[in-house]
Amino acid sequence: MATDSRAWGGRFQEATAAVVEAMNASVGFDKALALEDIAGSVAHSRMLAAQHLMCGKEQAQIEAGLVAIAADIRAGRFTWSVAREDVHMNVEGALADRIGRVAGKLHTGRSRNDQVALDIRLWLRRELTELGGELQTLVTTLVGLAREHAEVAMPGYTHLQRAQPITLGHHLMAYVAMFLRDLDRLVDARRRASVLPLGSGALAASPLPLDRDRVARELELPEITFNSLDGVSDRDAALETLSLASIIMVHVSRLAEELVLWASQEFGFIELSDGFCTGSSLMPQKKNPDIPELLRGKAGRVFGSLQSLLTTMKGLPLAYNKDMQEDKEPVFDAMATVRQAVGILPDLLGAMTVKKERMRAALKDGFLLATDLADYLVDTGMPFREAHHVVGRVVAYCLGAGKRLEDLDHAELHAIDAAFGPDSLDVIDADRSIGRRALPGGPAPEAVRRSADFAEMQVEVLAGRLASGGPSAIERALHAGEPLPAPQTK
Ligand code: ARG
Numbered sequence: 001m002a003t004d005s006r007a008w009g010g011r012f013q014e015a016t017a018a019v020v021e022a023m024n025a026s027v028g029f030d031k032a033l034a035l036e037d038i039a040g041s042v043a044h045s046r047m048l049a050a051q052h053l054m055c056g057k058e059q060a061q062i063e064a065g066l067v068a069i070a071a072d073i074r075a076g077r078f079t080w081s082v083a084r085e086d087v088h089m090n091v092e093g094a095l096a097d098r099i100g101r102v103a104g105k106l107h108t109g110r111s112r113n114d115q116v117a118l119d120i121r122l123w124l125r126r127e128l129t130e131l132g133g134e135l136q137t138l139v140t141t142l143v144g145l146a147r148e149h150a151e152v153a154m155p156g157y158t159h160l161q162r163a164q165p166i167t168l169g170h171h172l173m174a175y176v177a178m179f180l181r182d183l184d185r186l187v188d189a190r191r192r193a194s195v196l197p198l199g200s201g202a203l204a205a206s207p208l209p210l211d212r213d214r215v216a217r218e219l220e221l222p223e224i225t226f227n228s229l230d231g232v233s234d235r236d237a238a239l240e241t242l243s244l245a246s247i248i249m250v251h252v253s254r255l256a257e258e259l260v261l262w263a264s265q266e267f268g269f270i271e272l273s274d275g276f277c278t279g280s281s282l283m284p285q286k287k288n289p290d291i292p293e294l295l296r297g298k299a300g301r302v303f304g305s306l307q308s309l310l311t312t313m314k315g316l317p318l319a320y321n322k323d324m325q326e327d328k329e330p331v332f333d334a335m336a337t338v339r340q341a342v343g344i345l346p347d348l349l350g351a352m353t354v355k356k357e358r359m360r361a362a363l364k365d366g367f368l369l370a371t372d373l374a375d376y377l378v379d380t381g382m383p384f385r386e387a388h389h390v391v392g393r394v395v396a397y398c399l400g401a402g403k404r405l406e407d408l409d410h411a412e413l414h415a416i417d418a419a420f421g422p423d424s425l426d427v428i429d430a431d432r433s434i435g436r437r438a439l440p441g442g443p444a445p446e447a448v449r450r451s452a453d454f455a456e457m458q459v460e461v462l463a464g465r466l467a468s469g470g471p472s473a474i475e476r477a478l479h480a481g482e483p484l485p486a487p488q489t490k
Pocket of ligand 1: 026030086112113116320322324325326
């Protein structure tokens with residue numbers, strides 16, 4: 001049976017049942033790893049030649065064949081075969097179709113177990129790098145909007161009840177803080193993903209004189225795994241990616257929910273542009289915020305992907321188990337979803353109209369300056385707890401009299417508590433209240449601008465970290481269809 005077309009066919013006498021082939025095959029989805037798989041094979045073959053495990057001529061044939069296969073894949077003219085099971089055997093099979101027997105030397109000292117462990121890490125490194133760039137754009141857009149709206153007064157909320165006056169700039173900067181943490185997490189996670197598992201073999205490494213560091217250098221991976229069992233069975237980088245994608249979607253969904261609320265007639269704080277909304281097939285007047293709603297809804301599938309892979313990995317004995325083939329679809333789906341979400345937000349935010357008058361009008365009702373009135377009493381020397389109580393009585397008085405704080409005169413305040421001096425009415429002023437909250441991290445326009453300056457510095461630092469540590473020159477060339485860089489000289 002030496003001519004069996006299945007890579008592992010040697011010990012088998014019977015054909016694989018069709019239903020088994022259908023369930024076993026992963027090529028339908030893992031073909032997304034093809035160019036990373038080829039990059040790994042190029043690096044591996046270069047090392048095999050340097051270690052005299054194949055000759056230079058054989059390596060050149062293999063590399064040229066792999067480059068030609070990459071071109072076919074990029075052009076969409078590669079024929080994927082379910083019988084060849086997965087991306088690894090599709091590429092190797094196509095190589096054998098092209099260059100014949102010598103293709104069989106490529107898999108020297110390698111197993112699909114360490115091969116797939118490498119491919120997924122390379123894929124994650126590339127996708128995380130792209131997502132990092134998209135997060136950077138989102139943060140920059142939000143900082144720009146925060147500066148633009150640094151002076152726009154609006155109610156801040158707790159329990160979705162009007163609480164204290166803030167600025168829209170301040171509110172937007174809260175999301176800047178979230179997405180900056182996400183970018184920081186992403187850069188960290190990408191570093192941990194950038195480890196070479198090749199050389200782990202199926203589970204017990206290899207007796208051959210493989211030069212693992214050389215392969216790592218070719219692929220610009222700063223580290224190699226130090227345990228072959230862990231090398232083939234670790235999917236932490238995928239789990240971390242799904243975790244950080246989930247946290248990003250928590251942030252996206254909170255922002256999306258606020259846009260939905262703000263665009264409602266009840267709030268009327270913003271108007272979304274027509275291009276981001278749709279109508280109703282029944283109610284002619286409707287303009288629905290579908291995109292923010294979808295952003296909110298898509299969080300669910302990303303969390304589901306994280307749960308899916310956690311459950312797949314839980315309790316698996318060492319080392320490789322076929323269960324782990326189930327790692328890919330959740331990762332691919334989550335990454336596509338989070339990139340789409342983060343990618344669309346800058347345009348969505350840029351195209352909304354802020355209705356400043358509505359935001360300001362919302363400051364009028366709800367006694368948002370009650371705390372400021374209490375702070376006034378504290379300034380006169382009254383303990384805060386007492387001041388809180390006194391202002392509670394002021395609010396009760398207003399509710400009874402059908403008045404707002406702004407409608408009170410000094411005599412009314414003074415009648416409630418003698419500590420209210422003639423200047424006590426001055427504090428019932430939203431702009432004054434906001435302007436005085438200028439501590440670092442506060443809502444005052446100048447504090448928002450300082451936070452924006454700080455965030456811009458942070459983005460620059462993170463962008464610097466993101467710029468190095470991305471895909472290797474070999475991977476970039478394979479994706480761009482450019483000539484591969486020369487092999488490492490040592
Ligand atoms: N398609 C497999 C996966 O994604 C590749 C590794 C297969 N290894 C094995 N021993 N069958 O997990």
